[in-house]
Amino acid sequence: MxxxxxxxxxxxxxxxxxxxxxxxxxxxxxxxxxxxxxxxxxxxxxxxxxxxxxxxxxxxxxxxxxxxxxxxxxxxxxxxxxxxxxxxxxxxxxxxxxxxxxxxxxxxxxxxxxxxxxxxxxxxxxxxxxxxxxxxxxxxxxxxxxxxxxxxxxxxxxxxxxxxxxxxxxxxxxxxxxxxxxxxxxxxxxxxxxxxxxxxxxxxxxxxxxxxxxxxxxxVACEPFDAMQRTGQAARTGNAVPRLGAFGVFACADGHVSICAPTDAFTAGLFAAMGQGDLITDTRFASRDQRVANSPELYALIEAWTTRNATDDVVRALEAQGVPAAPVRNPAEAMRDPxxxxxxxxxxxxxxxxxxxxxxxxxxxxxxxxxxxxxxxxxxxxxxxxxxxxxxxxxxxxxxxxxxxxxxxxx
The missing domain is CATH 3.40.50.10540 (Crotonobetainyl-coa:carnitine coa-transferase; domain 1)
Known part of the structure; x- marks a missing residue:
């Protein structure tokens, strides 16, 4: 060609x-x-x-x-x-x-x-x-x-x-x-x-x-950092993005996992993977706005689960529920992805x-x-x-x- x-x-x-x-x-x-x-x-x-x-x-x-x-x-x-x-x-x-x-x-x-x-x-x-x-x-x-x-x-x-x-x-x-x-x-x-x-x-x-x-x-301007600061939100949030709900990087027993669950459906899948499906009806987490408002409690619950489990097990459990997730890889591993x-x-x-x-x-x-x-x-x-x-x-x-x-x- x-x-x-x-x-x-x-x-x-x-x-x-x-x-x-x-x-x-x-x-x-x-x-x-x-x-x-x-x-x-x-x-x-x-x-x-x-x-x-x-x-x-x-x-x-x-x-x-x-x-x-x-x-x-x-x-x-x-x-x-x-x-x-x-x-x-x-x-x-x-x-x-x-x-x-x-x-x-x-x-x-x-x-x-x-x-x-x-x-x-x-x-x-x-x-x-x-x-x-x-x-x-x-x-x-x-x-x-x-x-x-x-x-x-x-x-x-x-x-x-x-x-x-x-x-x-x-x-x-x-x-x-x-x-x-x-x-x-x-x-x-x-x-x-x-x-x-x-x-x-x-x-x-x-x-x-x-x-x-x-x-x-x-x-840099693609993210509203200035607007967030002016509305009282933190621009620097470490490995998490609290304004999107359950969205960030969490420690596991042998590494770290990236979890992206910004929607109600993804969050329901996350809770099901955690074995705590009833959390989706908890008033603290029933909507994204509530999950954002209560992000410290939400993140503590997620990390309490991930830290007890191996990274691969966490990823498999989330994938089974259709939740976007991936292990955190080093550059050498990433470059060799088939x-x-x-x-x-x-x-x-x-x-x-x-x-x-x-x-x-x-x-x-x-x-x-x-x-x-x-x-x-x-x-x-x-x-x-x-x-x-x-x-x-x-x-x-x-x-x-x-x-x-x-x-x-x-x-």
Whole structure:
């Protein structure tokens, strides 16, 4: 089957996580993503521990062909070329690349791309149909700000996310998954695809501008934390969501279980699983409003039951009553779920040379299509691996010109 983005060429001027995750998604949808790196200062992800090598996983690189797991994951299905954008001769190469491209994705600090001559104005002048996606901490228009650079922990702090988890009075909680660095590329991918559709219809490209702070704040705002506080409800409620009734994470004899019973029917099933079906007629718990008002007593009853039983037994009892429930798993267990592996939503990573040597799992592309092929089937490229293919075949440079560019340090 064809891929959804077959024939689309994207120039990838991104590093670290937020930008490369956006271009990873686009590559998984079938775009030809050309990752462009400085030959002397490549993507910092290439040097992120841990590494995978011939002898498996390791914390420190000790062989030339050891590959960072970050690059193994984020570099899949991409092509790689080298180009020193600060070299005086790089501008002509950049111009040739842009005229062959449908889109650019970059995640420089705001204003940096313009200063080095690859900003939206310069690129769109070369190719008016070009879609130019910028991912930055605070937006492409933040050049004058005293704080112009951001990483995930910074935007977690500024977005309010750190004060949504935990209990009232607890110190801020940094969420372990870098949601700021992952939310922004999701929105950037959506924006890029929408702009590509419009460019095909109108013949004009545009800039897509996504900020980490804006993306994460928009997700935090999906929960009414501010409204809850103003109406006297606690915004931080630990592992429970009392405003939804019996809804939270409870300790078991050997672990923890997540139970979601926000409706009367689910609550009746929960009480039946507990062997206390008559509680559904108890005036404290007969409606959701009453369960919310009496949540301390409700949660105490539930946990008195769960703590006496093994997690698997609790889950089976709840499933038998049709109540949504699941054991709390660690990431290693979760990544190996046969359902996820079968659907390609998680996958095993292979070393480009040595193959499947470390039993390493990573995220796949959690999108399935009935008439298109999507996902990752190519390992990450080495630094500059596709210089000949891109510069020689796509741009038509002669072998002599390529060698001259190498000798001058342009590529």
């Amino acid at each position: 064809n891929t959804p983005l077959e024939g689309v060429t994207i120039l990838d001027f991104t590093t670290a996580l937020a930008g490369p995750y956006c271009t990873l998604l686009l590559a998984g949808l079938g775009a030809r993503v050309i990752k462009i790196e400085n030959p002397r200062s490549p993507d910092t992800a290439r040097g992120n521990s841990p590494y995978l090598g011939a002898d498996g996983l390791k914390a420190v690189r000790d062989r030339d062909d050891d590959v960072s797991l970050a690059m193994l994951e984020r570099g899949r299905n991409k092509w790689a070329v080298t180009l020193d954008l600060k070299h005086p001769a790089a501008g002509a190469v950049f111009a040739d690349l842009v005229q062959k491209a449908d889109a650019i994705v970059e995640n420089f600090s705001a204003g940096t791309a313009d200063r080095i001559g690859i900003g939206y104005a310069q690129a769109s002048a070369l190719n008016p149909r070009l879609v130019y996606t910028s991912i930055s901490g605070f937006g492409a228009d933040a050049q004058g700000s005293s704080q112009n650079k951001a990483m995930d922990t910074i935007v977690q702090a500024l977005s309010g996310l750190m004060l949504t988890s935990g209990h009232p009075g607890d110190p801020p909680v940094r969420v372990g998954v870098p949601f700021g660095d992952l939310a922004a590329p999701l929105f950037a991918t959506i924006g890029t695809l929408a702009a590509l559709m419009q460019a095909r219809a109108t013949g004009r490209g545009q800039q897509v501008d996504v900020s980490l702070l804006g993306a994460l704040s928009a997700l 359902r996820l592996l079968r659907r390609g939503e998680t996958v095993r990573l292979a070393h480009p040379v040595h193959g499947d040597v470390g039993e390493v799992h990573a995220g796949g592309l959690p999108i399935r299509m009935s008439a298109s092929q999507v996902g990752f089937d190519a390992p990450p490229p080495g630094l500059g691996e596709h210089n000949n293919a891109v510069y020689g075949q796509l741009l038509g440079y002669s072998a002599e010109k390529l060698q001259a560019l190498r000798d001058q340090g342009v590529i």
